[in-house]
Amino acid sequence: MYQQIIDQVGDLVRLGVWPPGEKLPSIREFAAQAKVSLITVKRAYLDLERMGLIVTQHGLGSWVADDLDREQLNRDALDEALLTVIREANALGIPNDELITLLETTLEQRNKT
Numbered sequence: 001m002y003q004q005i006i007d008q009v010g011d012l013v014r015l016g017v018w019p020p021g022e023k024l025p026s027i028r029e030f031a032a033q034a035k036v037s038l039i040t041v042k043r044a045y046l047d048l049e050r051m052g053l054i055v056t057q058h059g060l061g062s063w064v065a066d067d068l069d070r071e072q073l074n075r076d077a078l079d080e081a082l083l084t085v086i087r088e089a090n091a092l093g094i095p096n097d098e099l100i101t102l103l104e105t106t107l108e109q110r111n112k113t
Contacts, residue, residue, distance in 0.1 A: 001036045005044035013053050014073045023038050024054060024062040 012018040023109045024045075025033065048054045053073075056062040083097055089099045 001034070002044050004041050004045060005030070005034065005036070005041060009048055010025055010051075010053060010073075010077075013068065014070060016070065018064050019091070020064050020066045022064045024064070026061055082109050 003079055008034060009018075009024070018024070022028070025101070027041045027045060030045075033036045034110075045054065049056050049062070052065055053068065054062045055065050086099070092103075
């Protein structure tokens, strides 16, 4: 659940649903909405802060960081998605050249639509 919170908040920030300066739900509110422990949400918020996505002021709450580079966040998300595809292809025994061909074919098909 911890990773799901990180991913959910990251996606909301990256996609601009939660823009810079947006106040996040309190740890208690988030925990109640997600039906998880306070500790899980607190740990996720701490890691989101370490990642530079949010800022927290004790007693006041957490906000989306003002100095975010959303383009870099999107590139980082794309890099992570590509690494996942590469790992899955490796696990299936698909060689790199075949994976590249699959990607090119998929891109060509998508560009036709």
